[in-house]
Amino acid sequence: MTAMRRTNEEISPRLVVVIKDEVLVREHAIILLEECGFSVADFGSADDALPFLESKGEEVDVIFTDVRLPGRLDGLGLAEIIARRWPRIPLVVTSGNDALGDPRLPAGVTFLAKPWLPLDVLAHVDRVCRTAA
Numbered sequence: 201m202t203a204m205r206r207t208n209e210e211i212s213p214r215l216v217v218v219i220k221d222e223v224l225v226r227e228h229a230i231i232l233l234e235e236c237g238f239s240v241a242d243f244g245s246a247d248d249a250l251p252f253l254e255s256k257g258e259e260v261d262v263i264f265t266d267v268r269l270p271g272r273l274d275g276l277g278l279a280e281i282i283a284r285r286w287p288r289i290p291l292v293v294t295s296g297n298d299a300l301g302d303p304r305l306p307a308g309v310t311f312l313a314k315p316w317l318p319l320d321v322l323a324h325v326d327r328v329c330r331t332a333a
Contacts, residue, residue: 213239214261214329219249219278221270229264232318233325246278247271257286262328264321267295267302276304283309290328292321 216238220226223244230240241256243249246269253260263282267275279291283306293305296314305311312324 213237215239215241215256215259216325217249217253217260217263217265218242219244219246219263219265219269219275221245221266221268228318229321232322236322236326238325245269245271246273246275249278250281253282253286257289260286260289261332262290262292262325264292264294264325267293267297276302279306279309280304282306288332290332292324292328 216233218226218229218233218240219242220229221244226242226244230242233240241252241260243252246265248271249265250273253263265275265278269275269278273281275293275295279293282289282291290308290310291306292310292312294312294314294316310324310328312320
């Protein structure tokens with residue numbers, strides 16, 4: 201199965217997967233993304249997001265994830281899986297620690313340092329969507 205490409209005639213919004221364990225911070229990012237026309241699927245952990253990606257990965261346009269997440273799989277582990285299984289999906293990874301130099305961070309990932317504002321998320325997601333289009 202080949203990746204679906206969006207055309208100018210399509211009216212379906214780009215799908216952003218947001219993976220963030222802090223509910224209020226996640227909600228702020230989701231509200232802003234949705235108000236700007238993105239469709240959002242959100243999860244509190246990478247463990248919860250992975251089954252969604254396995255079933256809907258071809259429909260996902262960008263993934264926004266935190267490095268530190270509860271559960272078996274953290275954001276860097278998820279980034280490694282995405283880079284192997286869905287290399288066409290752009291990643292925006294955020295952390296308050298210096299994850300930028302972590303060897304598990306795949307090449308080409310957009311890194312957003314904390315603290316960030318929801319508008320920062322919108323700007324980075326929009327930029328990687330435009331670059332990937």
